[in-house]
Amino acid sequence: MSIGVIDLCKSSNLDNGEIKAEKSQPMRGRGTQFMESYSGVDNLANEEMKAAFEEWKSKTYALTVPLRIITLRGSVPPSWIKDFVQVQGKRLKLRTEFRSSLEAIFSELTSASKKNQIEAQSTMAADLITIGDSWMNLAICEGIIEPILDAEEQDWYSSLPDKWKVYLRRNKNGQLDPRGKIWGAPYRWGSMVIAYNKTKFERHNVAPIEDWKDLWRPELAGKISMVDAPREVLGAVLKYMGASYNSNDFSSQVSGGRTAVLQKFSALRRQVRLFDSMHYLKAFGAGDVWVAVGWSSDVLPAAKRMPNVTVVVPKSGTSLWADLWAIPAASTFATDRIGGRVRGPSPLIHQWIEFCLQPARALPFCQEIVPGASPLALTRPYNFIESLETTSGAPKLETNLIAGLPPPEILCKCEFLEPLSKEAFVDYQWLIAHSPKTSDGWIGSIMKFFTSTLQHLKYAPFR
Template sequence: MNRRSFLLSLGGMTLSQLLVGCAGNNQPKLNVQLLKGSIPSQVVNRFNRSLKEKVELKFAPVGRIEELYKRLLSWQENPKATDEPVWTRFIPLRNSQTVAVADLITLGDYWLTTAIQRKLIKPLEVAQLQQWSSLDSRWQNLVKRNEQGIPDPQGKIWAAPYRWGTTVIIYNRDKFKELGWTPQDWSDLWRSEVRSRISLLDQPREVIGLVLKKLGRSYNTENLATVPELEKELQTLNQQVKLYSSNTYLEPLIIGDTWLAVGWSSDVISVLARYPQLRVAIPRSGTAIWADLWVSPKETAKDALSSQWIDFCLQPKSAKEISLFTKANSPITTDIQASDIQESFSSLLLNSQEVFAKGEFLLPLPPEATKQYESFFAKMKA
């Protein structure tokens, strides 16, 4: 599954290539490769000022989670990769060298299982994370895995969350004003007024999951055969759908071909800023939760700076800045008020604790269950 499979271009203050401090042979260094737009530059600058010694900080944004995962794979094959000399960056048409192994890297929670299974990352030194105890137990359990990447209360800590979002309904406010109602929950996707006006993600777990949620079941139901009404609900929903896409589901909504779409909150941020007719609803019965995590590549050495950075992201002031500037939620409680944000983003950032309580992570399923989801989904679209 490739959440956000196109480049993100978030509005407001975002982090471009940022290098803080002067290079020195004996100077401590922290190399972080992160998802573009997921950390504001203000947080990096404050972190630099908080350090007691001079440190070279290198924060390099990458456009897609998939690309970050591919870097983990390349580092496994070439663990001695190093940074290219600065002067070579200005040579036109040169061949790019292998990117240096980072101390920390962003990874989506959905990629965590395979990263552990393929031994691309190593457990974190939780004893050095002062803010760890402030995390809700659900966050701690999400990243506590066994060696096969399966959630395990006795497992090691493989990652640290720093922001999260949801699967949402995004709709054209003008069209629904004419209808006299607005989408509030998954059941609204079955209403006759929106037949052939819906775009859905081309993802079995997401689509079947929202139907399960409508029926009062879990996104992580392992045996779909235990839900007798599921196939009928899937077929009825399919009649409502104009297209399935995980990459271009917003474009039809913008030009008016569809009136409603189901997508990831991280994708809709930029279009909300540019198209005032669009609004977002987080389904009242609950939805899927995605998370951006810090992980440590397998080949990196133990580094206290990495722990300091993770801790810094979980401090209340940093967490609030990350939420406000990246339009995502924090794994720790923040005091964000309606007056802090634009109205169009209020549904994404307010009432986050209630949304989190009703939401579910898409946890890894057994292989046979995964095949069942794929089979049901293919039959639905046939």
């Protein structure tokens, strides 16, 4: 074999820079013909290859990257989905599904966990789901969500104000812990608000509502509807008494202790005609009540559809809520029914979260297309809002909110709901046990909530 190569080299000569292999005419002829024909169609081939490549890029092959998101209906601006698909191109296989409530999403996750069964179409098999911040500690305790791995290394995490970083870091029992892991990523937030029918108030010469204490006024007895969330109802009592939503010990942190809290709580129950998170705004819209107390995500869209309604954030402060992206704990299931999802969520989850947290994504909130605010606006809301272009043609609502946010002098008094401590739970349990029983069933629903919470608190460390 080596002799043949030497002979070939010896029989070759250099003529005007071209190597001629005299003993390899068949090989030379084939190669020369190819090069000559190629030089004649060079431009045409380039155009054909370019066109073929563009056609290939336009097709969706099996090598697409899936991203399945299950979210609360009305919480994600439609423009986000459209823009993300446009940015990612046709390699993205995005599937978005919507649920009517946070409770529905939570229930679907717990159902899969209790049955220890998971299917490709189940909520547990999604890459990301929406979870309310007040549900996060229970979700962690139930083992239905998992930490967001490598969150601290992502740009979206670095962009968050420190207040979010503290609030999102939890231990395995759902308690705030500076050494814990990151279990969620916020994409919008808001507050509890009070709406009242200005026409009714003016007709009956009733003073406007400004703060929580106004809910106890005699002229409003039986004319209030309110969400039936226990922490929100009892939190309103605590704020009225000058205490925190997150008070850990009524005896030492609330003036008058347990007895005083019980008196105010019982009085509020007599004032409120309806405790019902599903129907409180229907009663308000129908004129059955004059006042509605609920989350801004519910109240603001409803108030804009009603004539002469005022919405206020109580001046002594209120609770804050947040919608978060979280990862279902699908990787804890031993199954072959969900393909690669069992090994972890889509590699696009961080890109989606970062996309949701870009300053430009705040525009639908500022334009009041979707109620809420960007998480980036938590510590610098008004400078942040002024940097964005807003739409002046939107219907105006009489309110002390600024672009859907509490004004600065009130925001500094607002709080996120932290997980209950053991001491706080004992106080809440005593309060419910000593409350007069009524036929409305509301006390029973609160007791069910606290009984469920107790199952997790038994195993949790407390501050």
